[in-house]
Amino acid sequence: MGPPAGFPMGGPPPPGLQMARPMPPPLVRKPPVIQQLVFEYGDIAPDNFVQKGILINQRFPGPPIRVQWLDTLIIDVTNNLDHGIALHFHGLRNYGESFSDGVPYITQEPIPPGGVFRYTINIGYQTGTFLYHLQSSVADQIWGFGPIIIEDGPELLANQPAYYHFWDHVLILSQCWHTAMSKLFKLEGPLNSEQAKYFKGFSSEPASILINGRSYGKWGKRNGLTEGYEVITVQPEKTYRLRVIGGGIDSILTFAIESHKMTIMEVDGTIIEPLEVDRLEVNSGQRYSILVTMDQEVGTYLITSEMIPGPGPNNGKAILQYEGAEVDVAKRTKVYKGNSTFEKLKRWEGSKLSPNPVIRQPDIYPLPKSVDREIVITMTRKKKTKEASDDDDDESEDDDKSDKKTKRDASPKSDDSHDTSYSYQVNGKSFKTGKVPLLTQVRNSGMNITKEPIIYETLTNQSIQFVFQNTASDEGICTQHAFHFHGHSFYVVGHGKGKYDEDKDGDKIDTKVDSGSPFVFRDVVTAYPEPEGDEDVTKLKPGQECGWTAVRIWTDNPGVWLFHCHLASHIAAGEGFVVYSHTKDDPRLKPPQSG
Incomplete structure (x- = not known):
């Protein structure tokens, strides 16, 4: 089995982007690794306090899953809970197939009580430490998780004594x-x-x-x-x-x-x-x-x-x-x-924390030297009011002041049941999902989901720079955020205090990129609260800009992918958006043919 399609795992890079290291040879096709995971309730006392929690295969946390390069991981999930669930494989890119990403109403319908669902994950050439966790309610995320370990590929750390361990x-x-x-x-x-x-x-x-x-x-x-x-x-x-x-x-x-x-x-x-x-x-x-x-x-x-x-x-x-x-x-x-x-x-x-350039890591694409598109994501927390709720229901498209090259898209509706007294907003809208998964809409009807708010459409093999602009809440409080991109890793190319300036700060980023400086490559970045000066981050003006963080990605993985704050109360209250990425020839994201 060869690597999955799409740069850098098989397709050609664009001009000026070349693989830094040769690909390892394809391995012999192996039988899939099959894991059964059963989710059910049980009495649990992890800290000596007895309460009802979620067990996975009758244990908490869930059992570790270990795989190797180019494995196909099949996970059969049985839902014995009293509500629908979905299981996300955090950090695994699963090239070319977002159907198994495990996000309710984005890539799949929730697994109903008593239901069974099969996820198929292409491990590719990833290596390292990952996790699986329920991507449904906040309570599910407190209890429903376990580790995934991808063993280091053949000779990945050969002749590297600094990494040897017993x-x-x-x-x-x-x-x-x-x-x-x-x-x-x-x-x-x-x-x-x-x-x-x-x-x-x-x-x-x-x-x-x-x-x-x-x-x-x-x-x-x-x-x-x-x-x-x-x-x-x-x-x-x-x-x-x-x-x-x-x-x-x-x-x-x-x-x-x-x-x-x-x-x-x-x-x-x-x-x-x-x-x-x-x-x-x-x-x-x-x-x-x-x-x-x-x-x-x-x-x-x-x-x-x-x-x-x-x-x-x-x-x-x-x-x-x-x-x-x-x-x-x-x-x-x-x-x-x-x-x-x-x-x-x-x-x-x-x-x-930059990648070691000496070690061959074929799943790491080179840092894009230029940007095809920049999207500023302004996030804040707002008190809930009737007017704000009515505004969330407005499907009209506003002019996008955050993305000068496109119009801002409108957000899909939510069935989220959390009763909050606040909402988190991205570019003025709280992210919500509908009753039909976005991926299903694309595949079954060819629907242009970019008509919904906060859904950004990109072609594959493009470089996108996302700038996360932090702002103070209605109470004047600026907090940190943990932004995670499903199906992708990215380079963290810049950060600064106060408000992002496209000309001044953008030029600084480009200059540093051109200099060949190393950058962090990861899939969760912390957007820190950093107002100008030494202001108290709990005593700012409502809406005041208080720090920015920029990441640069290469859209090498077609699919419908969630980009969101990983703090559970933030995403539950609307802090997220979707990237819909496809080739010119396949906007409907046809499932890969089984071999």
């Missing part, structure tokens, strides 16, 4: 609430905490931060029989690859290991030049692989995860235990009371 472990960071989801979205009244000021997504903070689905606390009558924090057992003097996955849904989560240095080697499926750090800052949906050498005295060491800017629970703990160390039962069930301290949100090491 073994790997997966660590998923997530959050746990003891509050019904219906109450989390009730945001009436004044704000009363720094965390709520910054995120204004949920009305209460999580009770616990989980590492591999575990934490600990004492909760009175609701106590369970939890064994305590996750324990990672390691051998002294060995180097391990720890795959850290951001499963949090409303904030950045830190990751640090007591007394141990960490070297980042992978970011969102991209092998980077090794970078030593004291801690990770992992936004929702982001993934990192770190190398850690177990060179301390034999013993037990704390792994810690906290919310930033915070405050948040202090019980984001796990235990790193050396073989031969005495088992410390008390440490595994220690109760950490109180909250972490407030920490101002600031830009982390993101600009240093």
Whole structure:
């Protein structure tokens, strides 16, 4: 089986864009990897508080899935829940077939209760750390997730001793609430905490931060029989690859290991030049692989995860235990009371996480030197009013002041059931879906879905620059966002304070691109709140521009793809848009022929 069609995996690049490295030889056709996933309810106590949650194959988090280059991954999902679901394969591009992207009413209808759905994923030449998660309600995203690992391709890291490791472990960071989801979205009244000021997504903070689905606390009558924090057992003097996955849904989560240095080697499926750090800052949906050498005295060491800017629970703990160390039962069930301290949100090491040019990574396309089209995405949060709701129902097309080359499209309708007192808007509209999946509309009737708002149509083999313009909410609060593009990775080419200036800032980006500077290549980018000067991001003027982030993509993957903020309360309240990408000859996105 050869690589899927489409540059860079098979089609020719445009003039001036050439593959930086030769493709590896095609591998022998292999039988598919088949995984059964059954979603059902069950009593669960990840932090020792018993509540009803979602189990996948009777476990939480879901089982790990491991595949290799050029595998075909088939996942059969059985829905034993009481509502429709869809399963998304986060970071997997699945070239040429967005039908298995797993987004309700964009690529598929939800899987009904009692239903079964088969997803088919072409792994291609991707490698690294990924995850699967339910892309339906917020409650589903809290519980319904698990890791996907694509083993390094043949000889990918050959003769690269800086990346050698003895073994790997997966660590998923997530959050746990003891509050019904219906109450989390009730945001009436004044704000009363720094965390709520910054995120204004949920009305209460999580009770616990989980590492591999575990934490600990004492909760009175609701106590369970939890064994305590996750324990990672390691051998002294060995180097391990720890795959850290951001499963949090409303904030950045830190990751640090007591007394141990960490070297980042992978970011969102991209092998980077090794970078030593004291801690990770992992936004929702982001993934990192770190190398850690177990060179301390034999013993037990704390792994810690906290919310930033915070405050948040202090019980984001796990235990790193050396073989031969005495088992410390008390440490595994220690109760950490109180909250972490407030920490101002600031830009982390993101600009240093560029791909290693020495390593052949055939799934990474070269950075486009020029831009065919620039689209500015202005996002903000608005209080809900009757007038705003009526405006969301208006199907008229406004002149697009954010995209000078096209008119802004109108947003599809939503069946979203979350009762929020606010909405997130992209270019003045909240993203909503309809009752017929967009991909179905394209394939079955040839409908031009770009007549709906916030759906951008592009041809394949084009370079698009998206600029995410952050603005303050109606209350004058500027927050961070975690933008994720389904079916694609992108280069992070620039960021700045205040308002994006197409001439001044655009020229700076072009100059840096022309200089040959390295850029980060990933699929989730943090758009930080960065007003001009040192203004308090909770005391801005409503609508004030407060920072921008630019990414540059190559449209190498035909399909209907969601581009959205990965913070669950943001996308649930409308912060997203769709990119409809196709060739000139196939606007209806015909399914690939089975071989």
